[in-house]
Amino acid sequence: MNEIASDMEREQSTFESLSSQLDDITDQSSASFTSVSTELIKSQNWLALLMSRNMMCLDIVRRQ
Secondary structure, rough: HHHHHHHHHHHHHHHHEEEEEHHOOOOOHHHHHHHHHHHHHHHHHHHHHHHHHHHHHHHHHHOO
């Protein structure tokens, strides 16, 4: 579980960084905006998956 928590923390940092980068791009039709936006969605999806795995692990621990 510690590994998942570390991965979640690292991915949250990545997500926040990408979100900040996206906020700084003024031209929403630019390739940069599209690229960062795509990476942000990937990061969000990965973070959601990690959170789901963490919840499953917590559920298993509670049942023991």
